[in-house]
Amino acid sequence: MSNRESNHDVNKLILHRWSPRAMSGEVITKDELMTLFDAARWAQSSYNNQPWRFAYAFRETPVWATFFNLLVPFNQDWCKNAAVLIVASSKKDFDFNGKPSRTHSFDAGAALQNLALQGYEMNLVIHGMEGFDYDKAKQELLLPDGYAIEAMFAVGKPGDKYGLPKELQEREEPSWRNEIATFAFEGGFAELAKK
DSSP states (O other): OOOOOOSSOOOHHHHHOOOOOOBOOOOOOHHHHHHHHHHHTTSOOGGGOOOEEEEEEETTSTTHHHHHTTBOHHHHHHHTTOSEEEEEEEESBOTTTOOBOTTHHHHHHHHHHHHHHHHHHTTOEEEEEOOBOHHHHHHHTTOOTTEEEEEEEEEEOBOOGGGSOHHHHTTOSOOOOOOGGGTOOTTOSGGGGGO
């Protein structure tokens, strides 16, 4: 349980979910991973297009190195104890008419949030990253044209923060969040111009 406090009656699952990096190196089962993907599939999406697509690798498999080598060295330092690495992408066009979807990334983000909340409920570490080579991921994971790489996620069982590099040990706690008044504006966005 984290020490976060909300100003309103926010669901505790949402309030206390965070993105640790410390993982034990223990395996997770295929059923556990499929439970995460099942949660993702129930996300909202424009025209019910469900544009999210996931590629994944378990640590003890031949494809792990392909995924792991996409990461920048900073992320490799702590992802080495992940059980699974996931690359998330989204389909840029609607299935029903072939026209561009402006919300494909937004919809994929909603699916990833469902996945993260389910992972927290299952006492798993779910940590999203942008610190990897997007172009190399598209090429090496054979993502067709018409899809966008969105993010990469490390999944694993919680571990001891003292197994992390020293500079990350101090950061291994739930982060703060901006106050509502900094991002929600009644009537329009004119306040943003004042910043």
